[in-house]
Amino acid sequence: MSVKNEIGQGIIGQYNGRNYRIGKPSLFQQVSPEMQEKTNEFTSAGKTVVYFSEDEEVVALIAFMDRADEKAAATIAYLKEQNINTLMITGDAKTTGDAVAHALGIDEVFSNILPENKAEAITSLQTKYGKTAMVGDGVNDAPALVKADIGFAMGEGTDVAIDVADAVIMQNDLLKFEYVHKLAKKLNQIVWQNIIFAMGIVLLLSGLNIIGQMNIGLGVLAHEGSTFIVLVNGLRLLLPLKKSKKAYNLISY
Structure with a gap:
């Protein structure tokens, strides 16, 4: 008996002169x-x-379903609330992909995608939407994780996916994705606040110096005071993030 695994094509075997395939x-x-x-x-x-065939004639089928993470729908709902498009790239048939996407609230589905074509799908999304993030956990997801602007690997995923990803979602908790996004937005806000405030102080002190209304004591006080304010403003990142006012429904089976 000989068995061969063809990526994207299934498993092919020969036994007693007959050809068998699962795909x-x-x-x-x-x-x-x-x-x-x-x-x-x-x-x-x-x-x-998946079908099981004997000499190219389908003699049986197997139907199975992965249980979606119960927090997936909540995370996707949050992303949509932030006007972030959500898409699913899957090797499953269009009907299956559409059913899962409907249950989770995903906007768009790329179905029947072979492993080697996932990176191409990311490229097309970058052309259409711009900055693109990818979440994956398998060996087949690695090229797409590398191609994406930001690649997130699941903490319990394969070593290859974790190695090539930009960040890892620990404990496979998708709600941490919402936390990271909120933290990133807050960080961006604080950075710009500090830049604008610091530049404003510099321009103010420079202007006062040009018109001769500046003395050393006032300059030192203003400079050191602005540095202290920037530092305190940056420490706001240590404060707990506000929880979403909207309650998201979790998936039930």
Whole structure:
């Protein structure tokens, strides 16, 4: 018996002179109406379907479904509230991808994407939307994580994904994504506040010096005082972030 795994094509084996294959439905031609009906039923429910064939004739199917993280819908709802487009890149069929996206509230789905084409999908998103972040956990996600402007790997993901990512979401807690985004926005706000305030003090002191209304004591006091204010303003990052007023629903099964 010989078995070979072809990336994006499934598993192919030979036994007693017969050829066997396990793979996604799009790879098979000889499918009975009954099998196709069952496939449509399962994919519409968000399940992934794989076929098992003997000499290219489909003789069985397997339907399975990954349980989405219960916090995924809450995180996606927050991102949409921030006017951030959410998209899912999946190798599953369009029907399956659409069902999962509908359950989670995802805006758009790229379905039937082979592992080697995920990076190309990221490139197209960057062309369409600009800055793009990618969240992934598998070996196949690594090229896309590298291509994205910011790559987030799940803490319990593969070593390859963690190594190439820009940041790691520890404990697989997607709500930390919301925390990081809020913290980044607050950091950006404080940095600009400090820059504008510091430049304003410099311009004020320079102007007073030009018109001869500045003395050393006042200059030192203003300069050191502004430095202290900038420092205190920066320490606001240590304060707890405000919790969202809106309550997000978690997924239930």
